[in-house]
Each structure stands twice: as C-alpha cells, then as structure tokens.
Amino acid sequence: MAVAESNQTLGTGVASLQKKAQGQSLWLDAWKRLRRNKLALIGAIIILLNIFVAIFAAQLAPKPYDLQVLTDNNSAPAWVTKLFPNMVPKSEGGYVNINNSYILGADNVGRDLLSRIIYGSRVSLAVAFVGPFFSLLIGITFGLISGYAGGKVDNFMMRFVDIVYAFPTLLLVILMMAFFRSGFAAATPGTFAYAVGQLDSSMGGMLFIFIGIGITSWMNLARLVRGQVLSVREKEYIEAARSLGVSTREIMFRHVLPNILGPVIVSETLTIPTYISYEAFLSFIGLGVNPPLPSWGQMISDGSRAISSYPNQAIFPAFALFLVMFAFNFLGDGLRDALDPRMRGVD
Amino acid sequence: MAAFVVRRFLWMFLILFVLSIIVFALMHAVPGGPFDQEKPLPPATKAIMMEKYHLNEPVVNQYFDYIGDILLPRVTYGRVVPDSAFDYLINIPLPAAFGDQATIRWVNFGPTYKSRSLSVNDIFRQNLPVSFQLGVAALAVALAIGLPLGIIAALHRNTIYDYTGMGVAIFGVSVPVIILGPVLQYLVGVQWKLLPVTGWGDFEDMILPAFALGFAQSALIARLTRASLLQVMNEDFIRTARAKGLSERVVVLGHALKNSLIPVVTVLGPLFAALVTGTFVVEVIFGIPGMGRYFVTSVTGRDYPMIMATILLFAAFLVFMNIVVDIVYAWLDPRIRYD
Numbered sequence: 001m002a003v004a005e006s007n008q009t010l011g012t013g014v015a016s017l018q019k020k021a022q023g024q025s026l027w028l029d030a031w032k033r034l035r036r037n038k039l040a041l042i043g044a045i046i047i048l049l050n051i052f053v054a055i056f057a058a059q060l061a062p063k064p065y066d067l068q069v070l071t072d073n074n075s076a077p078a079w080v081t082k083l084f085p086n087m088v089p090k091s092e093g094g095y096v097n098i099n100n101s102y103i104l105g106a107d108n109v110g111r112d113l114l115s116r117i118i119y120g121s122r123v124s125l126a127v128a129f130v131g132p133f134f135s136l137l138i139g140i141t142f143g144l145i146s147g148y149a150g151g152k153v154d155n156f157m158m159r160f161v162d163i164v165y166a167f168p169t170l171l172l173v174i175l176m177m178a179f180f181r182s183g184f185a186a187a188t189p190g191t192f193a194y195a196v197g198q199l200d201s202s203m204g205g206m207l208f209i210f211i212g213i214g215i216t217s218w219m220n221l222a223r224l225v226r227g228q229v230l231s232v233r234e235k236e237y238i239e240a241a242r243s244l245g246v247s248t249r250e251i252m253f254r255h256v257l258p259n260i261l262g263p264v265i266v267s268e269t270l271t272i273p274t275y276i277s278y279e280a281f282l283s284f285i286g287l288g289v290n291p292p293l294p295s296w297g298q299m300i301s302d303g304s305r306a307i308s309s310y311p312n313q314a315i316f317p318a319f320a321l322f323l324v325m326f327a328f329n330f331l332g333d334g335l336r337d338a339l340d341p342r343m344r345g346v347d
Numbered sequence: 348m349a350a351f352v353v354r355r356f357l358w359m360f361l362i363l364f365v366l367s368i369i370v371f372a373l374m375h376a377v378p379g380g381p382f383d384q385e386k387p388l389p390p391a392t393k394a395i396m397m398e399k400y401h402l403n404e405p406v407v408n409q410y411f412d413y414i415g416d417i418l419l420p421r422v423t424y425g426r427v428v429p430d431s432a433f434d435y436l437i438n439i440p441l442p443a444a445f446g447d448q449a450t451i452r453w454v455n456f457g458p459t460y461k462s463r464s465l466s467v468n469d470i471f472r473q474n475l476p477v478s479f480q481l482g483v484a485a486l487a488v489a490l491a492i493g494l495p496l497g498i499i500a501a502l503h504r505n506t507i508y509d510y511t512g513m514g515v516a517i518f519g520v521s522v523p524v525i526i527l528g529p530v531l532q533y534l535v536g537v538q539w540k541l542l543p544v545t546g547w548g549d550f551e552d553m554i555l556p557a558f559a560l561g562f563a564q565s566a567l568i569a570r571l572t573r574a575s576l577l578q579v580m581n582e583d584f585i586r587t588a589r590a591k592g593l594s595e596r597v598v599v600l601g602h603a604l605k606n607s608l609i610p611v612v613t614v615l616g617p618l619f620a621a622l623v624t625g626t627f628v629v630e631v632i633f634g635i636p637g638m639g640r641y642f643v644t645s646v647t648g649r650d651y652p653m654i655m656a657t658i659l660l661f662a663a664f665l666v667f668m669n670i671v672v673d674i675v676y677a678w679l680d681p682r683i684r685y686d
Contacts, residue, residue, distance in 0.1 A: 163362055171658050175646055176373075273521065280523070281628065284628060303529065307536075308537050308544055315529060315533060318529055321525070322521060325522070326517070329521050333517065
C-alpha cells in the first residue's frame with residue numbers, strides 16, 4: 001500500500017518534471033532572459049513604435065512629404081527658436097520666419113520637416129529588415145555549402161571570401177550603385193534589366209540599396225555559418241540522420257540550419273545598425289533613395305549645410321536616426337545575451 | 348616570420364591585382380563616360396578628348412597601359428614638357444653618360460579628367476597629407492577614449508563605472524559620424540563658440556572632426572578591451588602574479604594589459620578602414636580639403652584614373668595595415684608562430 005502510494009507520488013513527480021522540462025525550449029528560454037533585460041526591451045519598444053509610424057506615415061504626417069511652399073522656406077515654429085537660441089526670430093531682430101504650422105520647422109524649399117522625418121522612417125526600417133535579406137541569402141548559402149562540402153571546395157570558397165574581404169566595402173558599394181543606377185536606367189524596354197530598373201524606381205530606389213548592401217556584406221556571415229556548420233556536422237544526430245538515409249539537402253535544412261540559427265540571428269541583429277548607417281551614408285552622398293522620397297541621411301546632408309543658421313534641419317533627423325540605431329544596438333546586445341549566455345561578459 | 352611576411356606581401360599584390368582588374372572592368376561597364384555631360388560636348392571635341400586620353404582604344408589595352416605606367420619604370424631623354432598625363436612620383440636623374448637628361452621615372456597614376464592641369468599624383472600630393480593627419484588624429488582619439496574606458500569598466504566590473512562605461516560605448520556605436528558631426532558642430536561650434544564650425548589649417552580645426560570620426564571607434568575599442576581584459580584576469584598567470592605579492596597596479600599594467608590588447612590590435616585594421624571611409628562625411632560636413640570627396644566624385648563623374656587610384660590606394664592601405672597587425676600580434680604574444 002505504502003509502496004504503491006510512494007510509487008504514485010514518484011510518478012506524478014516525474015510527470016511534473018517532464019511537464020516543466022517540456023516548456024524550456026531554447027527560444028522560450030531566450031525570451032525569458034530577454035524579458036529581464038530592460039534596455040533591450042526599450043529598444044524593442046522603440047522599434048515597434050517605429051514600425052507603427054512607418055506603416056501609418058500617411059495618416060500621421062501633418063503634410064505631404066513633397067509639398068513645397070517656397071514662401072515658407074526655412075521657417076520654424078516658436079518653440080524651436082527657443083530650443084536653439086542662435087535662431088533669433090525676425091520679430092526680435094533676427095532672421096528666422098516664425099510659422100507655427102510646421103511642428104519641427106520647414107526645410108530650405110519649404111517642406112515640412114516632421115512629415116519628412118515620418119516618411120523617412122520607412123526607408124530606414126526597410127533597410128533594417130529587408131537589407132539583411134540579400135546578405136543572409138548569399139551568406140548562409142555560401143557558408144552552408146562551404147562548411148558541409150569541406151575539403152578542396154571549402155578551401156577554394158574560403159580563399160574567395162578572403163579576396164572579397166580585402167575589397168573596400170563602401171567604395172565597392174558606391175561603384176555598384178553608380179553601375180546599377182545608370183546601367184538599368186539605360187536598358188531597353190522589355191528586357192530583364194529594364195524590368196529590374198522599373199521595380200527599383202517603383203520602390204523609390206531602395207532595391208539597389210538592398211542589393212548593393214547585400215553583395216558587399218555577406219562575407220562575415222558566410223564565415224560564421226561555415227564555422228558553425230563545421231562544428232555541428234560532426235555531431236551524433238547528423239550521423240544518425242545520415243545513416244537513416246536522409247538526403248543531404250534535408251540534413252542541411254532540417255538538421256544543420258535550425259541548430260546554427262541562434263548565432264546567425266545575433267550576428268545579423270548586431271549588423272542592422274551598420275546597414276542603416278550605410279543607407280544614411282549612401283543618401284548623404286546622393287546615391288541613396290530617389291528624391292523627393294525623404295531619407296534621414298539625405299536630410300542630415302541637406303541640413304548640415306545650414307547648420308549655423310538653421311540647426312533644426314540637421315539635428316532633428318539626426319536624432320531620429322540616432323534613436324533607431326540605439327534601439328537596434330540595445331536589442332541586438334540583449335538578444336546576444338539571451339540566445340547565448342556564454343557570450344555574456346566573460347565568466 | 349620573414350617567410351610569412353614575404354608570403355603576405357605576395358598575397359597583397361595578388362589581391363590588389365585582382366581588385367584592379369575587377370574595378371577597371373566594372374567602371375568601364377558602367378554606361379556613360381567622363382565626357383558625357385548634361386549639355387553634350389560637340390562630337391568633334393569629344394572625339395579629341397577620347398583620343399587624348401586613349402579612351403577609344405580597346406579596354407584591355409587601356410588596362411595594360413594603365414597598370415604598366417604604375418608598375419614599370421621607364422627612362423626618358425631630353426626636357427619633358429609638363430603634362431598632367433605624364434607626372435611620375437619617382438624621378439631619378441641618371442649620369443650624363445646614359446644620354447641627354449636621362450631620367451628614370453616610375454609610378455604614374457595618370458591624369459584626372461575633371462581638371463586639365465592636375466594629375467592624380469598632384470591630387471595625392473595636395474590632399475593625402477590632410478586625410479592622413481585627420482586619420483591619425485581620429486585614431487589617437489579612439490585609443491585615448493576607448494582603452495581607459497574599457498580598462499576601468501573591466502576592473503570595476505558590475506559597478507556603476509562598468510555600466511556607465513558600457514552605456515557610453517553603446518551610445519558611441521549608435522552615433523555614426525553622420526549624426527555626431529552636425530551635433531558637435533552645433534553644440535561646440537555654434538552654441539558654445541569654443542571651436543571653429545568648419546575649416547582646416549590650425550590645430551583647433553582638427554579637434555571636432557577627429558573627435559567625430561574617432562568616437563564611434565572608441566566605443567568598439569572600449570567593449571573589446573573590457574571583454575578581453577576580463578578574460579585575461581581569470582588566467583592562471585594573473586593568480587600567480589598576485590600570489591607573488593605584486594601590487595594590483597603591476598598585475599594589471601605589467602601582466603594583464605599587454606595580453607588583453609591582442610584582440611584589440613586585430614580590429615585596428617578594419618577600424619582604420621572605417622576611419623578612411625568615414626572621412627568622406629567628416630570632410631564634407633567640416634569643409635576639409637582631403638581625399639574623402641574623391642572617393643565619391645570620381646565615381647559619379649566617371650573619372651577613371653581617379654577611381655582606380657582612390658580604390659587601389661585604399662585597398663593597399665587596408666591590406667598593408669592587416670599585415671602590420673599580424674606582425675604586432677606576434678610581438679604581443681610570443682606564443683603565436685607563423686609558418
């Protein structure tokens with residue numbers, strides 16, 4: 001009787017243990033750790049807000065982003081002149097036209113800064129989320145093949161990465177952008193190049209930014225994936241899968257890929273701010289999105305020319321860019337700590 | 348070690364060679380040429396220009412002419428008429444016995460199409476020192492802020508110093524030059540009137556751009572130094588040093604720091620690259636007459652020799668810095684053996 005009872009409690013004990021253990025998947029575990037990281041959560045909230053602003057830009061923006069009112073150029077509301085004391089209003093003997101209908105002021109051709117910053121969030125977010133797509137596509141494919149094939153193929157592919165790695169990334173992007181922009185624009189209608197060119201201009205010039213960034217920034221990822229594959233492919237479960245006759249493709253995608261996803265996600269999240277600043281840089285030098293579509297980088301570039309007289313035109317978009325970069329950096333940091341606690345500090 | 352250095356230099360030339368072919372092919376594949384302007388030139392004028400710069404020849408010939416003019420020395424006789432297409436970096440006069448004013452001339456990067464009278468070498472002579480000064484100043488800023496920040500954070504782990512230091516570091520990574528430049532200009536230049544907003548020449552002019560350029564890199568250095576120092580502080584030889592009764596100061600400065608610098612040194616190569624590409628933004632924002640703007644204007648203007656020169660120069664610097672990093676690496680950690 002007593003034995004049966006104790007057996008029963010033992011049974012429920014094991015059952016409850018199993019129940020507990022079931023819930024602790026890698027991702028749930030990571031989520032629990034991430035939730036405790038306040039800074040990462042703030043980052044995530046800023047990003048979510050940003051997504052909201054980008055989606056509802058048309059509803060949130062007080063004015064169309066390309067509406068030019070030339071008589072209102074460089075005008076600013078009263079509170080901005082108080083924030084930047086060197087912007088003295090005309091009524092006090094200065095040079096700034098006061099116009100309170102522009103919440104953050106107007107730029108040098110009389111477009112509303114706030115509306116342009118709101119629409120500009122679309123470009124930055126698109127680069128943040130779609131930008132990694134091409135680099136993931138190339139990097140993962142390359143790394144998987146190189147790591148799984150091993151031997152001569154691996155050696156050759158990695159030497160190739162070494163060579164590409166030595167290329168000055170940003171200069172190559174500039175060259176590619178020039179190539180894409182003029183090459184596809186000159187293509188004859190009906191060809192594939194023409195269709196790509198049309199697709200790009202319908203996206204406001206963003207497609208080429210994605211491709212340009214993707215082509216030049218997959219190498220790190222390829223190295224990472226290869227290294228991970230090399231360590232994973234010697235594991236017993238891969239051997240088991242192979243002995244069961246699972247096809248190579250299935251082993252790669254069903255068994256290897258899911259097990260290396262953690263480091264890949266962390267690495268990509270931490271690279272997102274780099275992509276965003278690439279876009280800002282390209283727009284800054286005039287190779288970014290097509291005008292009049294606003295981008296923060298290009299707004300900063302325009303604004304910095306008048307930094308002494310109208311600091312609001314550069315500082316506000318710079319602040320928006322800073323917020324997003326900051327958010328992705330903190331989220332990426334938090335994700336790294338959550339997904340791979342071994343990498344946290346050094347214990 | 349010597350064999351390793353030689354091998355790396357050979358590898359460097361191979362990379363530069365491949366790069367030069369790719370860039371040359373790519374830039375000639377881009378539609379439009381240096382003399383296609385919004386208001387087209389008369390066809391006859393354009394033909395003369397194409398003829399003058401040998402642009403009507405096959406691309407392969409143009410490539411070999413170009414590379415030959417850089418790599419191969421040549422001997423000239425008589426007085427040479429100054430010409431932007433005929434400007435060599437190295438000119439060594441030979442004794443009269445070799446012929447009338449015989450001179451060995453070497454390394455010609457060609458003319459720049461955008462200015463009739465300037466060669467690419469002229470632009471190097473005028474602008475490269477400026478960019479170099481700015482780069483060195485920015486590197487100094489990055490190290491001067493990053494190293495102490497990382498060391499203090501590691502030594503006072505999980506205290507307010509650590510959190511502040513790493514907060515500053517993440518802040519630094521989040522403010523690229525494109526943000527920091529205008530903000531610094533406004534705060535320090537316009538608002539507080541401490542330093543000039545734009546310009547170049549005095550030491551004062553250098554402070555803001557160097558800081559704008561170096562700050563983001565200092566954040567990277569701080570994080571690396573912290574992580575690496577923490578790891579080293581757990582090593583056995585640190586415990587031994589402490590057990591010997593050495594003061595904490597000697598333990599950190601004498602034993603831990605040198606070993607913890609190894610990962611920091613490895614990023615100096617890529618970091619240098621970031622500084623050079625960052626210079627374009629800094630130079631535009633602060634009105635500095637450096638090389639930066641040529642990185643972009645040469646491509647948008649299809650100034651072929653200038654494109655080649657800027658990219659080759661940059662790549663050579665980058666690869667060279669990586670070799671230097673490897674050598675410093677071996678010096679810092681004698682356990683590392685190449686070959």
